[in-house]
Amino acid sequence: MRYQNATAYRFLAPYLLIFSIFWLWPIISSFLISFQATRTVPWRFAPTFNWGRLIGDPAFFNALKNTLLILVIQVPVMITLAIVMAVLLNSPLLKARGLFRFAFFAPVVVGEVAYSAVFRLMFNLDYGIINKLLNSVGLPRIDWFSNVTPAMGVIMIAVTWRWAGYNAIILLAGLQSIPQDVYEAATLDRVSKFKQFFYITLPLLKPIIVFCAVLSIIGTMQLFTEPFLITERGGPGGGTETLGLLLYRQGFRSLNFGYASAIAYTMAGLAIAISLVQLWLTRDPK
Amino acid sequence: MAAVRLKNVVKRFGGFQIIHGANIEVDDGEFVVFVGPSGCGKSTLLRMIAGLEDISGGEIAIGGKVVNDVEPADRGIAMVFQSYALYPHMSVEQNLSFGLRMNGNPKADTERRVNRAAEILRIAELMKRRPRQLSGGQRQRVAIGRAIVREPQVFLFDEPLSNLDAELRVQMRVEISRLHKELGVTMIYVTHDQTEAMTLADRIVVLNAGNIEQIGAPLDLYDDPANRFVAGFVGSPKMNFMAAKVVGNDGGAVTVELANHCGAKLRKPLSGAPPAVGSEVVLGVRPEHFFEAGEGDCDIAIKADVAEHLGSVSYVYASAGASAGASAGPNPGQEELIIEREASRQRANGDHMVVSIKAGRSLLFDKSGARIR
Ligand SMILES: Nc1ncnc2c1ncn2[C@@H]1O[C@H](COP(=O)(O)OP(=O)(O)OP(=O)(O)O)[C@@H](O)[C@H]1O
Ligand SMILES: [Mg+2]
Numbered sequence: 001m002r003y004q005n006a007t008a009y010r011f012l013a014p015y016l017l018i019f020s021i022f023w024l025w026p027i028i029s030s031f032l033i034s035f036q037a038t039r040t041v042p043w044r045f046a047p048t049f050n051w052g053r054l055i056g057d058p059a060f061f062n063a064l065k066n067t068l069l070i071l072v073i074q075v076p077v078m079i080t081l082a083i084v085m086a087v088l089l090n091s092p093l094l095k096a097r098g099l100f101r102f103a104f105f106a107p108v109v110v111g112e113v114a115y116s117a118v119f120r121l122m123f124n125l126d127y128g129i130i131n132k133l134l135n136s137v138g139l140p141r142i143d144w145f146s147n148v149t150p151a152m153g154v155i156m157i158a159v160t161w162r163w164a165g166y167n168a169i170i171l172l173a174g175l176q177s178i179p180q181d182v183y184e185a186a187t188l189d190r191v192s193k194f195k196q197f198f199y200i201t202l203p204l205l206k207p208i209i210v211f212c213a214v215l216s217i218i219g220t221m222q223l224f225t226e227p228f229l230i231t232e233r234g235g236p237g238g239g240t241e242t243l244g245l246l247l248y249r250q251g252f253r254s255l256n257f258g259y260a261s262a263i264a265y266t267m268a269g270l271a272i273a274i275s276l277v278q279l280w281l282t283r284d285p286k
Numbered sequence: 287m288a289a290v291r292l293k294n295v296v297k298r299f300g301g302f303q304i305i306h307g308a309n310i311e312v313d314d315g316e317f318v319v320f321v322g323p324s325g326c327g328k329s330t331l332l333r334m335i336a337g338l339e340d341i342s343g344g345e346i347a348i349g350g351k352v353v354n355d356v357e358p359a360d361r362g363i364a365m366v367f368q369s370y371a372l373y374p375h376m377s378v379e380q381n382l383s384f385g386l387r388m389n390g391n392p393k394a395d396t397e398r399r400v401n402r403a404a405e406i407l408r409i410a411e412l413m414k415r416r417p418r419q420l421s422g423g424q425r426q427r428v429a430i431g432r433a434i435v436r437e438p439q440v441f442l443f444d445e446p447l448s449n450l451d452a453e454l455r456v457q458m459r460v461e462i463s464r465l466h467k468e469l470g471v472t473m474i475y476v477t478h479d480q481t482e483a484m485t486l487a488d489r490i491v492v493l494n495a496g497n498i499e500q501i502g503a504p505l506d507l508y509d510d511p512a513n514r515f516v517a518g519f520v521g522s523p524k525m526n527f528m529a530a531k532v533v534g535n536d537g538g539a540v541t542v543e544l545a546n547h548c549g550a551k552l553r554k555p556l557s558g559a560p561p562a563v564g565s566e567v568v569l570g571v572r573p574e575h576f577f578e579a580g581e582g583d584c585d586i587a588i589k590a591d592v593a594e595h596l597g598s599v600s601y602v603y604a605s606a607g608a609s610a611g612a613s614a615g616p617n618p619g620q621e622e623l624i625i626e627r628e629a630s631r632q633r634a635n636g637d638h639m640v641v642s643i644k645a646g647r648s649l650l651f652d653k654s655g656a657r658i659r
Pocket of ligand 2: 444
């Protein structure tokens with residue numbers, strides 16, 4: 001038995017080694033670095049240097065506010081949309097299901113830079129299709145990237161476009177695991193399709209919805225690509241700067257690794273905390 | 287309470303016809319069982335009555351009213367599914383009351399109906415549990431309870447016991463019988479298990495590949511099957527079929543020669559038109575209708591391959607006796623017989639024995655499987 005265990009670990013060794021070097025070590029190291037003043041050489045231990053700065057840094061609170069704002073608005077909208085998409089995908093009336101499934105999933109595999117460039121073009125003030133559409137129905141065009149509110153809107157739309165289909169596919173798998181005869185029983189019980197959705201589908205889908213929500217929360221907490229590429233590094237004037245962007249700015253532009261590490265740990269801590277609250281709120285009543 | 291009438295009911299899935307014009311009359315308060323091998327269309331027929339499948343042709347009437355275009359919920363039926371189909375996220379009580387609550391039934395009445403169902407099925411102490419906290423038998427009870435709560439005119443059961451173990455199946459079978467007596471409601475019950483069909487039914491509908499082979503009371507099907515399929519399907523163990531050839535006709539009776547039994551001959555009186563001399567036929571004898579040597583009209587010698595001792599009786603699996611080279615029929619020597627004998631420790635593998643067939647306890651079929659009476 002002992003010998004067999006040892007064999008298993010020998011097979012795991014390459015993975016464990018790589019995991020230790022590229023995962024475990026950075027996790028520990030960045031934790032330690034977050035307690036060091038890294039603006040001076042050599043680095044020295046100073047617990048309050050970064051963490052103290054964090055609590056009083058308006059840039060941090062701006063990024064935190066932006067991140068949470070996107071989280072609170074975008075995640076629920078996207079999950080709702082994903083549920084609707086999944087239900088439509090699951091409808092027996094739908095033709096060409098495979099095509100739609102692929103189309104919904106495609107945004108995830110499109111290159112981030114390409115997709116960001118397309119979004120910038122679509123929301124371009126003068127030539128963008130969005131403004132053209134607004135104009136064509138008699139609405140004034142919007143200067144999307146020069147004002148904070150529309151810029152935030154663009155980011156939320158972009159993130160939703162990118163991930164709604166992904167969540168819909170996960171939810172679809174959940175929908176398909178609900179046995180058909182439960183719905184048939186409900187039909188015999190004279191429960192309308194509409195009520196079936198709210199009294200049967202949603203409750204049975206809840207664990208999957210929570211799973212998607214937690215995934216999305218974690219993803220949004222780390223949001224980086226969209227504010228970096230679409231609104232050009234959190235523009236206008238830091239109005240769309242997220243925690244991920246702030247981390248990047250501190251760590252890789254100012255080379256302030258200690259502060260960046262403190263931000264990273266704050267992001268991770270918040271993601272865990274929010275996810276736990278979410279899980280607790282939606283737990284099964286015993 | 288209501289009678290159910292199926293007239294020329296046809297079902298097609300895409301281009302495939304699955305049910306080929308079914309005519310069935312179920313009387314008010316009757317317990318009718320649809321039985322047949324897997325895939326013969328029993329469930330499809332039941333689901334058409336329930337309204338879960340639309341009807342491609344013909345007419346279904348419940349309580350004298352044609353229901354082809356009536357919503358499932360308005361047909362006055364309740365259905366119990368093979369997989370129970372309980373709402374997994376609701377307690378037993380909520381499962382029972384869900385339909386009524388969703389339709390704004392008065393609270394007091396809902397409570398009365400739920401309590402009554404719980405009482406009938408003795409599940410009162412399970413009311414707060416979720417389906418996954420119940421055993422298979424308990425789940426099935428809840429599923430039946432949900433049907434009772436609807437106070438339907440017709441109960442439909444689709445293989446409700448097939449997920450239960452053998453002992454529980456017998457127990458639930460008795461309960462369903464009791465329920466039928468207690469409620470006195472029309473019940474239509476689907477199963478592929480002929481024992482269930484025989485024990486539960488007032489009348490059995492035997493289906494095969496989308497056709498009705500025969501409709502009749504259990505013992506009528508057993509004694510007087512219309513064809514070889516029904517003869518083989520009803521009764522357990524299955525009826526034995528022996529290849530035979532008509533060798534004589536003396537007006538009112540034919541003499542057949544058993545191909546695989548050294549030319550043993552049986553004279554079988556017939557009431558109808560006799561088959562032509564020389565034609566190939568099949569003789570059917572039930573395992574329980576073999577007699578001691580000399581007691582019947584025709585003795586055959588066999589060799590016991592395996593004996594199964596059930597306690598009350600023994601079943602002997604036998605191949606045709608010393609028939610080596612006797613016949614070159616479709617599968618010479620391959621004709622296995624199952625013979626019921628009084629329980630005995632003496633019987634062993636390889637024993638030679640002689641058993642006897644009575645003309646009155648055997649059935650004759652033509653090549654196509656139709657009965658020759
Ligand atoms: N939705 C469907 N689409 C196409 N064919 C179907 C469909 N449902 C059933 N069938 C076919 O109809 C035939 C009868 O099916 P049905 O489920 O009624 O059989 P059954 O007698 O209930 O069998 P079992 O004892 O296995 O439950 C089968 O050949 C099956 O393949
Ligand atoms: Mg079936």
